[in-house]
Amino acid sequence: MSATCDSDRTRQPAAPAQLTAILIVCCALIVACANAAEAQCSAQDVLRNHLALKGDPPARGTRNSFSSAADVPLWKTIAVGTFRDLAALRSAMGALGCGVGSSAEEIIGRPGFSLSARKAEVELVVVSPAELGFEGETATLQNIYARAQSLGLRLAPAEVAPQLRLQYPDQPIGEFLIMAMEPIRTWAGEPVILTVANGGAGLILIGQDGQDGLDLPVTSRFVFVRPGTSVPPRAAAFAP
Template sequence: MKTYDGQTAKFLAVVGENMPEVSGKMMQWWIENPLSLQVVLRSLCTKPNFEVWKTIKLGTVGLKTAEDFRRALHKDGFEINDRASDILGKFAFTVATEETEVDLAKVTVAELGFKDGAKREQIYERAKELGLELCPAEVGPQLRLQYQDQPNGEWVLIGMKPIVDSDGDPNVFYMERIDSKLWLSSYWGSSDSFWHADRQWVFCRPRK
């Protein structure tokens, strides 16, 4: 009989408490077929492999300051709300010193395992556990400039460290398309802000 450390024993207890109803006949089949059970359990414990959704460039020529981004957005016909424009000018908003590419993954809160929604802090923690990383803040305006074919009605949040605006409120970038208008905006980004299961977040997907 195996012995387990405290964490493993607790994990097995939680699994037992949350097991769906299983008939005695089915239980006996699993008991008699442990290798089949191992295959099922391995599949459950495998991290999901989030596909690259988009690859964008950071640190591009001519886009080094907040004003550079504001001009580029307006020149190309994008809309930007006041809060997003505000946090572009904050010290916490930094730009890559050299041109570089980053791979992005787009995931829903449900795909991170939260079928009933979750707080931002929980979403970030789970994304990191599953191998994703927070985006540099520059991803916000750069993705907006490079994502011109956004579907109408789509609303995408940037998984980034929140930037405090001039009113003292934490903000994260998001982008949406409303009819013909493509917006770069920002939204309340406190650690306990709640997001429904269908909300989409963008995170960086590290290259191996």
Template structure:
């Protein structure tokens, strides 16, 4: 970072005239530069360097796909809770990912720009479950999305809103290298009519949100890890909903 010319000129004047005011100006400008640099560094959460530093610090690694057979969604604990509805529209959500240097694949970027991609109208905490097709009872090497979704629904899981993909991307900075998480969601059509679902990934070059084939007949490996939403039971106290609606969004 180069030193502004105003600092150089001000420093020279300060040496000649011993101006206290000029000295304070120099300190102020330097402080602003430092704060801007710190802010820029803090926002690069998804960059490969930041990811690597977190991997070395916390020694995180990709976990193996779950294998234990489950009979219902109550058999497993919540994997992660995230908040959706924190941005007024998908454009602001995309800008947030860009500011954090989270990469977005071409297909993912395209469906984020589609009118059918909507964000929640209010802030909502959502519990997510992480399962594999094997854990849901499939014994073949590959399974279609249609069969996977049907089995998941029968066991009590729900398809996640499309917003879960990008929200999970900016709320899951400690994702291990080599982990690719398919979002169990309704596919969104690209401009050319291709159905796409989202995948939250860390391939080693930084955190990224990518798209993949979302056709009902599309096949995925039985060892894949799928993110579903947990079924939400309506609470008797509706004041919590009213309070959440009162929280301002960006």
């Protein structure tokens, strides 16, 4: 009996040790899952924080504002019309590891989103509301669009946003570029526009509120199409 009791006593400490090891492993898995979830959400969290910031507009040389589209320097030229369908577009984004937010994913599949049937090049500019002449801290989306168009800038087709995401792999961390586009409504009827972002968790395409009356900081950066600079359309080079 004594031998049996001694043997049991020698085995008992192993149970707490095993339990501790199991708890450590479980905690590690929970932390890993939490980190993965944070990586998925952090870009959208940063977007919300970014849009909440108020401050002086970033300097662009000595110019405070632009008086016409001709004054705005070319930023980037991208190609559109390079995908035969949405499945090919999504596949390309997945292959490059580009994230897509839930609302962005939804409007890409809506009837209001379309792909160009023919390949073309589009010249883009990036401006802030402050550079469009807005004073104060914020301006409404409707007024930003109206001012830009009065200067000769044009809204971008919705396709430009995912194409820019694919063709801008070196986007710096912390940059959020709001696509100046006609909002596309979700199934619930909410207007959404797209933002090309790098919030630190990787390159991502995010949907955000596209209501006319939405107030945005004058430091926000918008992507518009430069007028009269597109290469004439040619036969599309479809992705395989």
